Amino acid sequence: MGLFDFLKGGNKAEKELTWEEENTYTGETPDCPNCGTPLTKRYVFSGMYCENCRYGLEDDDEDDYESDESLSVYDAALIWQSNGKDEDYTFGYSEDELEDALR
Ligand SMILES: [Zn+2]
Structure with a gap:
């Protein structure tokens, strides 16, 4: 993590505490x-x-959507559409349901 490296480097050595000990x-x-x-x-x-x-x-990885059971039909339809209406991205919905959601 770049941010952590920055904090680490900017923190001048205080006492004997390491950055890790101080911030854990x-x-x-x-x-x-x-x-x-x-x-x-x-x-x-x-x-x-x-x-x-x-x-x-x-979760910013789109692949994780597949295991998200709470995905709404609207979200599923948008993902499905953005993947060229690929049948791998129907998330358990039928194509009719997805088409309806996009209307
Ligand atoms: Zn838990």
Whole structure:
């Protein structure tokens, strides 16, 4: 991560604490609302996420849409259309349903 490298480099050596020790979050975290696993918070300034079910992690990879069961027919239709109406991107919907959603 470039940002981490920047912070690391810009942080002049203070005491004996390493950057890692200084910024690692050691407090309590709530349980994951999805699976009940305690959430992971790596650093004091970072967001919480679930290592078990990936709750809280950002998904910017389009391939992950395929495993997202909550994808609406409208979202599915847009992805389907942007992939040339490829049958691999119907997300369990029929072509009629997808066509209807695009209207
Ligand atoms: Zn979870």
